[in-house]
Amino acid sequence: MVTDPAGGHVAQDPGDAAAADPAREAAALGAGMFSQAFWDERYSSRGAVWSGNPNPHLISQASELSGGRALDVGSGEGADAIWLAGRGWQVTALVVSPVALRRGASRAAEVGAEVTRRIDWLHEDILTWTPDPSSYDLVSAQFMHLPTGPREEVFARLAEAVAPGGTLLIVGHHPSDLQTTIPRPAMPELFFTASEVAASLDSHAWEIVVDAAPERSMTDPEGHTVMIHDAVLRARRRD
Numbered sequence: 310m311v312t313d314p315a316g317g318h319v320a321q322d323p324g325d326a327a328a329a330d331p332a333r334e335a336a337a338l339g340a341g342m343f344s345q346a347f348w349d350e351r352y353s354s355r356g357a358v359w360s361g362n363p364n365p366h367l368i369s370q371a372s373e374l375s376g377g378r379a380l381d382v383g384s385g386e387g388a389d390a391i392w393l394a395g396r397g398w399q400v401t402a403l404v405v406s407p408v409a410l411r412r413g414a415s416r417a418a419e420v421g422a423e424v425t426r427r428i429d430w431l432h433e434d435i436l437t438w439t440p441d442p443s444s445y446d447l448v449s450a451q452f453m454h455l456p457t458g459p460r461e462e463v464f465a466r467l468a469e470a471v472a473p474g475g476t477l478l479i480v481g482h483h484p485s486d487l488q489t490t491i492p493r494p495a496m497p498e499l500f501f502t503a504s505e506v507a508a509s510l511d512s513h514a515w516e517i518v519v520d521a522a523p524e525r526s527m528t529d530p531e532g533h534t535v536m537i538h539d540a541v542l543r544a545r546r547r548d
Contacts, residue, residue, distance in 0.1 A: 362388055363388045363389045363391075363392035364388075364389055364451040364452070364480065366451065366478075366480045366523075366539060366541050367389050367392065367393075367449055367451060367478065367480075368392070370476075370478050370519065370541070370543050371393070371447060371449070371476070371478065372396075374446075374447060374476060375446075376396060376397030376398045376399075376446075377398060377399070377445075377446030377447065377472075377475070378398070378399050378400075378401070378444065378445045378446050378447075378472075379393050379398040379399070379400045379401070379445060379446065379447040379448075379449065380400075380401050380403065380440060380445045380447070380448045380449065380467075380470060381393065381400055381401070381402045381403065381449055382403050382435055382448070382449065382450040382451075382453060382467065383403065383404070383405075383435070383450065383451065383452075383453050384402035384403060384404050384409070384413055384430075385404065385409055385413065386409060386412050386413050386416060387402060387412070387413025387414070387416050387417055387428075388416075389402075389449065389451060390402035390413065390417070390428050391413075391416065391417050391420055391424055391428070393447075393449075394417070394423075394424040394427035394428050395420070395424055397427075398427065398447065399427050399429075400427060400428045400429070401428075401429050401431055401440075401445075402428055402429065402430050402431065403431050403433055403435060403438070404430065404431070404432060404433075405432070405433070405434045405435070406432075407432055410430045410432050413428075413430060414428075414430050435453070435463055436455075436459060436463065439466055440466065440467070440469075440470035441470065442469045442470060443469070443470070443471070443472045443473065444470055444472060445470050445471055445472060445475060446471075446472055446474070446475040446476070447471075447475060447476045447478065448467045448468075448470050448471050448475070448476070448477050448478065449478045449479075450464075450467060450478070450479050450480070451478075451480045452480055452481055452482065453479075453481065454481060454482065454494075454499040454500065455499065456496070456498045456499060457498045460501065461509060464479065464506060464509065465509070467479075468509075468510060468515075468544075468546075471546045472546065473546055473547065473548045474545070474546065474547075474548045475545070475546050476518075476543060476544070476545055476546075477510075477515075477542070477543070477544045477545075477546065478542070478543050479503075479506050479540075479541075479542045480539060480540065480541050480542070481500065481501055481539065481540045482500055482537070482539065482540065483500065483502060483522050483537070483538035483539060483540045484497065484500040484501070484502065485522075485537075485538050486500070486537045486538065487500065489529070489535050489536075489537055490529040490530070490531065490533065490535055491527055491529050491535050491537055492529075492530065500540075501540055502522065502540050503519070503520045503521060503522065503540040503541055503542035504520055506540070506542040507520045507542055507544065510544055513547075514546060514547055515544045515545065515546055515547065516544065516545045516547060517542075517543075517544050518543045518544060518545055519541055519542065519543035520541075520542060521541045522538040522539065522540060522541070523538065523539055523541060524536050524537070524538050525537060525538075525539070
């Protein structure tokens with residue numbers, strides 16, 4: 310995946326995209342990644358942008374959690390929301406693009422009525438939308454990349470949306486990826502570490518469960534295997 314609308318503004322891995330051109334898509338990020346029109350055009354340009362699989366860090370970090378209310382920020386074509394709903398969560402799936410919303414809802418319907426019933430599709434832009442405070446047992450933002458300033462504001466609102474005892478899960482590309490041959494937008498301000506997010510949380514209100522930069526391999530446009538890192542922050546809001 311290269312980019313996905315986390316409320317409109319996600320950057321994800323080329324290797325997870327369906328029929329993507331990593332170099333072209335990475336270059337396109339800087340110009341239009343913050344507009345609904347960009348994401349509508351992107352989704353309309355092909356039948357599937359993403360692989361259809363849930364994000365692996367969502368699986369690894371949320372599988373042990375009990376179901377409840379979940380906010381999936383930047384639900385794209387719905388894979389994460391569908392996975393959560395299939396595990397008993399009542400999911401609010403936030404999407405900036407109506408095209409993506411319709412696609413996600415259609416794919417959920419293909420899975421079955423029970424999953425469809427558990428997902429509320431919400432057309433909003435995370436830059437301007439504010440979730441209700443203390444209202445979700447899980448808030449997940451997978452590979453949402455915003456510039457410094459707006460990012461901190463959005464992450465603060467997402468943290469406020471977590472209910473006592475609930476989980477905040479934020480995953481992104483690590484800044485070290487910019488030193489590899491994997492295509493990334495030449496905008497260093499879009500990248501962050503898990504430790505930076507952890508430092509923004511009040512230690513009296515939050516327990517940091519995971520603050521990590523796990524390594525994984527990808528194939529660059531020249532066919533070379535490259536090791537990259539993800540920023541993975543999982544925090545539990547104290548009761």
